[in-house]
Amino acid sequence: MGKRLKRLVAVIKKEMIQVLRDRRTLAIVLITPLLELFLFSYAVDMTVDHIPMAVADMSLDNESRALIKALTASGYFDITLSVRDEEQVVRAIDEGRVQAGVVIPPDFAQQVERGDAQALILLDGSDSFTVQSGYSAAMAIAQAEAIDLLAQQVGRLGISVSLDSLPVTTATHVLYNPALDDMVFIVPALAVLILQVLSVNLTAMAVARERELGTIEGLLITPIRPTELMLSKMTPNLFVSAVGLASITLLGIYWFDVPFQGDPWLFAWVSLLFIISGLGLGLLISTVSHTQHQAQQITVLLFLLNLLLTGFIYPRAPMPPVVQAIGNLIPLTYAIRITRGIFTKGVGLSFVWTDVLALAFYGGMMIIAASVTFKKRLD
Amino acid sequence: MLRRIWAVMQKEFIQTLRDRRTLVILISMPMIQLLLFGYAINMSVDHIPTVVFDRSLDTASHAYVDAMVASGSFDVTDYVSSQAQVIEAIDAGRAQAGIIVPPDFAAQVEHGTAQVLMLVDGSDFFTSLSAYNAAEVIAQVHATEVLMSKAERSGLPLGRDPGQGSGQQNLLPLDTRLRILYNPNLDDLWFVIPGMLAMLIQVQTIALTAAAVVRERERGNIEQILVTPIRSGEFMLGKMVPTALIAIVNLLTVLGVGVYWFDVPFQGNFWLFLWLSLLYVLSGLGLGLLVSTVSQNQKQAHQLVAVTTLVGLMLGGFIFPRYTMPPILRVAGNLFPLTYFIPISRGIITKGVGIELLWEQVAALFVYVVAVLLFAARAFKPRLD
Numbered sequence: 001m002g003k004r005l006k007r008l009v010a011v012i013k014k015e016m017i018q019v020l021r022d023r024r025t026l027a028i029v030l031i032t033p034l035l036e037l038f039l040f041s042y043a044v045d046m047t048v049d050h051i052p053m054a055v056a057d058m059s060l061d062n063e064s065r066a067l068i069k070a071l072t073a074s075g076y077f078d079i080t081l082s083v084r085d086e087e088q089v090v091r092a093i094d095e096g097r098v099q100a101g102v103v104i105p106p107d108f109a110q111q112v113e114r115g116d117a118q119a120l121i122l123l124d125g126s127d128s129f130t131v132q133s134g135y136s137a138a139m140a141i142a143q144a145e146a147i148d149l150l151a152q153q154v155g156r157l158g159i160s161v162s163l164d165s166l167p168v169t170t171a172t173h174v175l176y177n178p179a180l181d182d183m184v185f186i187v188p189a190l191a192v193l194i195l196q197v198l199s200v201n202l203t204a205m206a207v208a209r210e211r212e213l214g215t216i217e218g219l220l221i222t223p224i225r226p227t228e229l230m231l232s233k234m235t236p237n238l239f240v241s242a243v244g245l246a247s248i249t250l251l252g253i254y255w256f257d258v259p260f261q262g263d264p265w266l267f268a269w270v271s272l273l274f275i276i277s278g279l280g281l282g283l284l285i286s287t288v289s290h291t292q293h294q295a296q297q298i299t300v301l302l303f304l305l306n307l308l309l310t311g312f313i314y315p316r317a318p319m320p321p322v323v324q325a326i327g328n329l330i331p332l333t334y335a336i337r338i339t340r341g342i343f344t345k346g347v348g349l350s351f352v353w354t355d356v357l358a359l360a361f362y363g364g365m366m367i368i369a370a371s372v373t374f375k376k377r378l379d
Numbered sequence: 380m381l382r383r384i385w386a387v388m389q390k391e392f393i394q395t396l397r398d399r400r401t402l403v404i405l406i407s408m409p410m411i412q413l414l415l416f417g418y419a420i421n422m423s424v425d426h427i428p429t430v431v432f433d434r435s436l437d438t439a440s441h442a443y444v445d446a447m448v449a450s451g452s453f454d455v456t457d458y459v460s461s462q463a464q465v466i467e468a469i470d471a472g473r474a475q476a477g478i479i480v481p482p483d484f485a486a487q488v489e490h491g492t493a494q495v496l497m498l499v500d501g502s503d504f505f506t507s508l509s510a511y512n513a514a515e516v517i518a519q520v521h522a523t524e525v526l527m528s529k530a531e532r533s534g535l536p537l538g539r540d541p542g543q544g545s546g547q548q549n550l551l552p553l554d555t556r557l558r559i560l561y562n563p564n565l566d567d568l569w570f571v572i573p574g575m576l577a578m579l580i581q582v583q584t585i586a587l588t589a590a591a592v593v594r595e596r597e598r599g600n601i602e603q604i605l606v607t608p609i610r611s612g613e614f615m616l617g618k619m620v621p622t623a624l625i626a627i628v629n630l631l632t633v634l635g636v637g638v639y640w641f642d643v644p645f646q647g648n649f650w651l652f653l654w655l656s657l658l659y660v661l662s663g664l665g666l667g668l669l670v671s672t673v674s675q676n677q678k679q680a681h682q683l684v685a686v687t688t689l690v691g692l693m694l695g696g697f698i699f700p701r702y703t704m705p706p707i708l709r710v711a712g713n714l715f716p717l718t719y720f721i722p723i724s725r726g727i728i729t730k731g732v733g734i735e736l737l738w739e740q741v742a743a744l745f746v747y748v749v750a751v752l753l754f755a756a757r758a759f760k761p762r763l764d
Contacts, residue, residue, distance in 0.1 A: 022675075024679050025676075025682060028683060028686065032682065032686050035686065035690070036689060039689075039690060039693045039694070039708075040693070042704075042705060048700060049703075050702075050703070051702075067553070093560055094732050094736055095732075096722055096726070099700070099702070112552050112553055113552075114552075116554075117552060117553045118553075118555070118556060119553065119554075119555045120555070120556050120557075121556070121557045122558050122559075123557065123559045123560065124560060124561070125559040125560050125561040125563065125569070125570075125729075126561050126562065126569075126570065126573070126729040126730060127570070127696075127700050127725075128565075129699060129700050130700050131562070131565060132512075133508075135512075135557065135559070135565075136512035136516055138555070138557055139516050139555075139557065140512075140515055140519060142557075143519050143520065143523065144519070146552060146554070146555070147523055147526075149552045149553050150552055154530070168443065168488055168494075168495065168518070168521065168525055169494050169495070169518075169522065170495045170496075170497050170514060170515070170518035170519075171494060171495070171496050171497065172497040172499060172511055172514045172515060172518075173497065173499065174499045174500075174501040174511060175469055175500055175501050175502075176500070176501040177501030177502065177507065178501070180501070180508070180511070184501070185501075185502070185504040185507075186504075188502075197685070201681070201682070201685070205678050209678070289400075290398075290400065291401070292677045292678070293398070293594065294398070294404070296586070296590065296681045297405065297408070298404065299681075300408070300685075301404065301408050301411065303685070304412055308416075309415070311503070313504070313698075314505060315503055315505050315506045317424070317426075317427075317428070317475070318424055318426070320418060323415070340502040340503070341502075344501075344502040345502055347470050347471075351471055351472075
């Protein structure tokens with residue numbers, strides 16, 4: 001056992017030196033997460049507002065102005081362009097100068113009086129975020145404006161139906177994130193996404209590199225066993241990944257004021273488990289790749305699956321079962337649920353234990369699989 | 380000169396074709412991506428699992444819950460008996476929305492004081508946004524309907540056509556129609572394909588070019604190239620051609636499957652699109668060369684490419700609209716060719732507009748390509764160190 005430990009320590013030392021010597025890689029690896037965090041926080045506004053809008057107001061009366069005012073007062077639309085007719089609105093959207101338009105027909109006020117007024121709102125359907133936000137905002141604003149007008153008309157008729165408030169009001173509370181703050185969505189998931197990318201990428205190149213440079217033979221003639229080699233390849237990268245995770249989480253909490261609702265220690269331990277599963281997956285990629293180039297291509301593919309299938313951006317619930325099953329092969333899927341649970345919802349182990357168990361199992365399987373594949377490939 | 384470029388090209392082609400595994404990954408990756416977007420991704424979420432805590436269980440509360448379900452946005456998965464249970468179901472992830480109807484709902488509706496509480500899981504972005512928007516709109520429409528039927532009962536002259544007792548919309552004095560241009564059914568793939576093509580070409584060209592050059596350096600082959608009479612510009616060109624070909628093949632397959640299998644309409648001029656794509660490919664090749672000049676080994680190049688890809692993804696307008704970004708980030712986005720190509724791609728494929736509306740973007744892309752190639756040729760000297 002003592003001998004075994006000594007072997008392990010020796011190889012870990014070698015790996016440590018290799019990781020620390022390549023300063024440029026280390027710097028890129030550690031700065032990337034922070035860059036991503038800042039990009040997400042300042043660049044991404046998932047709830048789109050102030051959508052540039054063109055107006056073709058062919059009435060220019062009180063009612064048309066009231067409708068336009070209702071649209072802008074909501075904060076969802078900014079009038080940036082005034083044009084003559086529908087055709088010009090469409091052209092402005094074609095050119096990409098605005099993303100929305102409103103067309104108000106002539107004699108709008110009289111039409112409202114008669115009760116058959118029709119306004120037209122146009123949305124740029126080439127950008128999904130704009131359409132989603134714009135659609136429901138426009139619907140809600142137009143409906144509110146219509147009810148308002150109705151209330152005024154009925155009031156003038158002198159009939160006392162309490163129309164100042166609707167008979168049923170619905171208060172919508174968004175749990176965990178009442179202000180729909182983007183960062184509350186992003187930081188917990190981004191922390192684990194980056195962790196996954198870091199841990200997989202760091203080890204994915206490791207074995208392939210030794211093979212490509214021919215140094216693998218040097219390792220093979222030492223008495224070290226495959227599992228030991230895998231473990232020692234993981235250790236230095238474990239530290240690098242942990243530093244990445246800590247920097248993102250702390251920055252998210254203290255700089256971007258994202259509340260951490262749950263138990264930090266639980267989060268830390270589970271993250272460790274998650275890092276191990278990522279490093280294991282990276283090693284597996286590394287052992288099945290002939291060259292670093294191949295390893296790199298596989299990690300790019302994995303990154304894509306990470307983004308799309310794990311629930312990081314797109315919700316998993318509407319996906320077809322086959323695709324959900326593929327998502328279950330990626331450790332990030334479990335980690336996203338766990339981090340949303342602990343970080344955002346503040347629930348304990350009793351709510352997330354199935355995912356934690358899955359991660360532990362996954363990590364173990366990966367290391368075993370990597371060792372076995374490595375052994376087979378000793379040819 | 381041509382012979383020298385040809386020689387390098389031949390070498391690159393042989394190298395590319397020999398590494399079958401990489402080639403398979405390269406060609407299949409865009410298809411996987413496309414299939415995922417085609418079958419897996421739903422940006423607007425409906426059938427959100429919902430639990431209901433109905434303390435009234437009368438006709439008014441049933442009507443309310445029915446209105447929510449009928450919209451298709453919410454599926455009632457469970458009825459529970461306390462607010463705590465609603466929150467627990469959301470905590471545990473069994474439901475992502477909860478409706479809490481107070482007692483005496485029917486009477487309250489009659490008085491006009493009824494209030495429903497809707498709880499939405501705020502830990503998942505798309506779900507909470509969809510749920511929030513849907514709940515607001517459906518609740519408002521439902522409330523208006525209740526209001527109209529009340530008003531009718533109290534004998535209000537609202538001029539409903541006797542034969543046409545359909546919706547409440549035509550009773551309101553103002554009817555706003557909403558028209559979504561280019562993509563009336565909000566089909567996700569229509570959004571995705573133009574941006575994905577832009578993304579794909581950029582990622583592949585940068586990554587392949589950077590890897591190709593750095594690999595030579597790492598293996599020490601660069602010394603052999605240095606002793607040949609080839610100039611750096613010629614070497615660059617030779618390296619770029621196979622990569623450009625792979626990128627174009629991928630572009631065409633993705634576009635073909637998108638158009639013929641997923642029925643994404645191609646509105647504009649195909650040849651215009653192809654020519655502009657070729658111009659755009661050059662920008663990625665130039666960027667890849669730049670990345671390779673600052674990388675010492677493949678690992679560094681790989682990391683740099685990953686960063687470039689990510690930043691391009693965030694700032695280029697592929698997923699997130701650019702007009703919401705602060706000015707400084709919009710300027711930063713201009714450093715990526717993706718930013719110019721996405722409006723071109725969306726313009727030609729989705730909107731069907733021609734060069735007369737896109738010339739600004741095309742000119743910007745052209746300037747960019749010339750600048751980045753000049754810069755790369757200057758920075759790229761087959762160095763020894």
